[in-house]
Amino acid sequence: MSQALKPAPAGAPAEASNRVSLGLSNRLLARPEIGALVAAVVIFIFFLIVAPAFRSAPSFFTVLYQSSTIGIVAVGVGMLMIGGEFDLSAGVLVTAGGLFNALFCYNLGINLWVGAILSLVFCLAVGFLNGYLVMRTGIPSFLITLGTFFVLQGANLGVTKIVTGSVSSQNINQMDGYASLNWIFAHVFQIGPVQLSITVIWWLAFAVLSAYVLQRTRIGNWIYAVGGSAPSARAVGVPVKRVKIGLFMTVAFLGWFTGMHYLYNFNVLQAGNGVGNEFLYIIAAVVGGTLMTGGYGNSLGVAIGAFIFGMTSLCIVYAGWDPNWFRAFLGVMLLLAVLVNLYIKKLSTIRKVG
Amino acid sequence: MSQALKPAPAGAPAEASNRVSLGLSNRLLARPEIGALVAAVVIFIFFLIVAPAFRSAPSFFTVLYQSSTIGIVAVGVGMLMIGGEFDLSAGVLVTAGGLFNALFCYNLGINLWVGAILSLVFCLAVGFLNGYLVMRTGIPSFLITLGTFFVLQGANLGVTKIVTGSVSSQNINQMDGYASLNWIFAHVFQIGPVQLSITVIWWLAFAVLSAYVLQRTRIGNWIYAVGGSAPSARAVGVPVKRVKIGLFMTVAFLGWFTGMHYLYNFNVLQAGNGVGNEFLYIIAAVVGGTLMTGGYGNSLGVAIGAFIFGMTSLCIVYAGWDPNWFRAFLGVMLLLAVLVNLYIKKLSTIRKVG
């Protein structure tokens, strides 16, 4: 029958007269991370002016370090938010992962590597549980992970108390495996006058990897789809549950990674740590252009968001501003970053065609 | 032309054979607050069994009081969430409102009523600003109010520090207007052995009023609509911006109200108070059956949610459980409440028709 048809009754019409091909600058402006980048540059220049102490390489690297401790988990949280879910347990999971390793190995006298790997399994299990419960019950992830947040927070304290009799883990820096783990998770490269923490490298590596996954792989496509419209994604055959559970586990993995950094950098961990950081991750993601409602965002943006947060929080100190107002400055900076971001996004769409 | 038509070519057909009229029990089960109610009863009975100290009228009224301090603002937050928005600044706004009144009147020696009214104006202005910025910029309310949260938190501390030289307000119980304001916001009725705080009455009154507004008025209809689908609501002529700004101002009003209670009950306020409570409000709303994504929920449910939270947090103390595990218990209770809620909602829909 295909022969019976006239060649192209409905075939390719000529190029539509109002078909638009966007210029490079417009394409650039439309990328989710550009707004965050511009905001970062603006804030960076602002602080270069008002905070003389910031104008040195070591200061910049301190900011990078600070950003990386937020940024690593934020990469995962950003992906999760693109996938349409939240994780409020990420902050305390960091501490739980570190504590697990420290308490387990110290009190049984086992090589730290064993504990680190078991701790990874534990964290992934928590991530899996979060994801499984969210998908199975249909309860919003905000609530489920708030539950795990509370449970982990309590367990961190309760278990540590039972095991050590105090509220912090014991110092592990004399134990087997410490040196290698310390190198992986907390090494500091001395480059001339500046100190580059290995976490900065990890942070950028994770951000780039995640950007690649999101933009260039099938899994990335699925992540955008489940966040943008889970029922539609399911209808065209995307395995929604597996993708979302995988995202929760990714966050858990990065949480574990950061937990390892804290443990091997400070050698002890206080059981109460990490509370409140879950919001810093979300802030980094959102300042970086991730949509709260899912389906839109980008890992490089999230990395920039973490950088904006790290820079702002430290540069307030560099600028020597009154610490009582610290939070107020932070709030204003946050709003500014978001507004710049928004303005840039608007710019990218208002250019007219002839 | 209406005569020219045959009487009923498309007129009312006979009752559809599969038209369903739901029984009373099914209609009851479908209400958003029923799940929360059942969860509340289950938890109530559970604590009656495990916490002997809870089995007395005074304990019950202490729980009611505790619930009311969360519950009043939670009513507003619940309405706001039904309208599709969040307010993270509600917790610190409570403190800001109280501090404003205390610092202003004490240091200028003005009648407390003046300060209370100015403080109300201030709080409503903050609420308006939240709403206006959200509607104007299109930035998610989570972010905007996170910004105001930081700003208010910083300002609370900074201003108090400047004005009083310490981090709490001065005692106002000797000032003009104290007695009447204390009665309104913090009176305690002694009924036999139990003490009934006036906030409990206010709480229930606000919950009932809000339930009425949501279910039975035009404004309530609009609130559900803007939360369920803002573009659709706008398309049929609902003034989306005004409704949402109004909701933010409602939260601010109730925050002010609670701030007044704290001030006139305790006579002083710590500048750092209130941080973290914003989540308790949201938890109360969500445990009470409000949908995180907007468009669904109910004030009575929110009130019950606040009660569940108040009951759980105090009954853990009544039961004498180890406070190190406090958070863990809270988390488990929260998850249980939400699961029961969900189970009940499922029950209401799985009954089959013949």
Place this chain on the structure above:
Amino acid sequence: MTDTLQEHADPTLAKGESLVQMIDVGKTYGAIRALKGINLTVNAGEVTCVLGDNGAGKSTLIKIIAGLHPHNEGQLLVDGEPRSFASPRESLAAGIATVYQDLAVVPLMEVWRNFFLGSEMTGSKFPLSGLKTKDMKRIADEELRKMGIVVKDIDQPIGELSGGQRQCVAIARAVYFGARVLILDEPTAALGVKQSGVVLKYTAAARDAGLGVVFITHNPHHAYLVGNHFIILKLGQAVLDKHRSDVGLDELTRQMAGGDELAELSHELQR
């Protein structure tokens, strides 16, 4: 149904008066041009059909009249005065009711609440006065039955209705609240034969009651049954603009199909 229309029609309407007029109107979405140089008049007691390919700009055109998007070129006159509606609320206040292609319903809300959304019946003007719930349920149910739709439970969330049922709710709502101008964007798209017939009758009844009607459709038969005036859009510009008396069904169909015809197709597909 026709009584509903007659009841709610603005009594000051005079047949033939110009209710909405577009002069050289254009619209761009960011970098994308959707409309250019559109001239169109909606007269009282007439049906203006807007036809055209997918993506031609039909919905954009009516969204301007409905106040959903402002136009950014040319002039929009409503009742002779230049207007640029900032929101659909203003357009509604001018007596213009619209059925959108994507329907504009709130899925979680009950059918009757959706029906009255934005125009609720209340006891008094006082903002907190109670809704007349019973009346509203009764009216919504009645109006839907008039269209041949019996929903299983008027308290059902509208998201649980079938696509066509939802469309009927949106149409019934617009018919009920349209006082001067009625805009229908592909109202029959999701409808069965019977319901389509009802909608066409409504359209005719609205016209006869003196309302101005804008009717968008892909079905030239439907258009020709009720239309007084036909405009065909192509890539955002009007390529045909004729009165019923100047154009036959065949020409209309040919123009819409861009030369092809269903008959020709049927020949091709013949087995």
Place this chain on the structure above:
Amino acid sequence: MTDTLQEHADPTLAKGESLVQMIDVGKTYGAIRALKGINLTVNAGEVTCVLGDNGAGKSTLIKIIAGLHPHNEGQLLVDGEPRSFASPRESLAAGIATVYQDLAVVPLMEVWRNFFLGSEMTGSKFPLSGLKTKDMKRIADEELRKMGIVVKDIDQPIGELSGGQRQCVAIARAVYFGARVLILDEPTAALGVKQSGVVLKYTAAARDAGLGVVFITHNPHHAYLVGNHFIILKLGQAVLDKHRSDVGLDELTRQMAGGDELAELSHELQR
């Protein structure tokens, strides 16, 4: 277009073999009954048209085959084996591609990503292997052009397309990926005359390539042009179930309209 179909069709298909069979299938949504006692067979190389009023249960029927909702009564046989799809993924894996009435697109994602969603082209099986972005864009653009749709920018979010353009994307996708069975739920509802014609030709081409097609429509003309077998649903039950040879266009139309007819209507509306 037809080459696309021929290319992707499962070569093992034998005309007339039964691909999907429903035996006494029923479905309830909570307390609402949507389907009851449905028997239906989809044969290779045949088009089964499902017709019926709004809310009759047509979409529910195909959602069962598509794996979106499981049925809760009766049996569903796919390639002779009883199945109950837990998710659309399983149904797709069985070679069944569906165009849903609500289209199932992700508004924020680019047109080409939507086109390939769930069936992306990658360099290798390795989960992190790169997408063949260029190929995918090219193919999506080509397939849309074949339907007469030129989107302004294949990188545009699909949410910015017009209703009909979105529908075309969904149809093109299903045609491209349908290997054994093609399900179309009111595919022509939002389409212009030209595009409708294209879709009908696609349907015929799919049939001729040996696929089983389920075609849902409210337009008896469209149905009669391509259908081999007609089922009319009413309130969830089949009220007519006939082969093309046993039923004429007139009877079909009359049955669908429940006695009325467009011709009659046109008479009424005559001025």
Place this chain on the structure above:
Amino acid sequence: FTAACSGGGAPPAAPEASSGSGGGGNSGYTFAMITHETPGDTFWDRIRAGAEQAAKDTGSKLNYSADPDATKQATLIDTAVNSKVDGIASTLVTPDALIPSLKKAEAAGIPVDTFNSGLDYYQQAGSIAHFSSDEKLAGQQAGAKAKAAGATKILCTIQQTGSVALEDRCAGVKDSFPNTENLQVNGADDSAVTSAIQAKLSQDKDVNWVITLGAPQALDTLKAKSAAGRDDVKVGTFDLNVDAAKAVQSGDLQFCIDQQPYLQGYLAITQLYLYKKNGNIMGGGKATLTGPSFVDSTNVATILPFINQNTR
């Protein structure tokens, strides 16, 4: 798990927390202790350890609860009254907010004693006895000590916003050494603390002394100062923990100010027991001071074993 641990760190099995079954047998009393602890703080943990030991020693039951928010602490006191406990020990960090609730306890015939904070208000609260160190005094002494050790400018870090007790400490430092600046840090995140202090040290080269209000922050400061290349900076801290004590021993930390939280907790509960049992009252109408005392290189060796036991 016994002493057979390999590895470096595992300690010999801790000695049964000081002589388990004390004298009291089972007195049948239930006491409530209510503090303004932020969960997970080592300082409060030690107060609680003392209280628990006292409960064990006197054969009574302890209900411990805490909330940093004054309004919620007041409600916790109410719950203790509702539970009809035999005595209440409470901190008095925000006297105005807490006194009404403590008065309710008094009215219900429940004896109340106070500890840790509220030195000037305990009588007003109807407390039978008070055990504390004076935060402000401790701060003043710390400032004086830093001054003696050559401070030109002191940085005082506060790890929790809006806490009256912590603010008092820094205010005390500033009293005796006016060139003192405060820095808010996020006590729940060691890396944030480290970076912030590092930033401050590189921004303000005048600062040559840091006084932290908690032991973990002192250890973070040691990390920060080496990262900032400011080896000239000296560090002192409030409160103690094992690693801080070791740092004092090695000379990295100049001093820890100890107010003996264990003692505060222990005495507060013991007082309630003795009052119920015998009507005894400590302090002779005055507060009993448990500090401040300084742990520095001169005395750390004797104190370290007790710290290891979590009893000082």
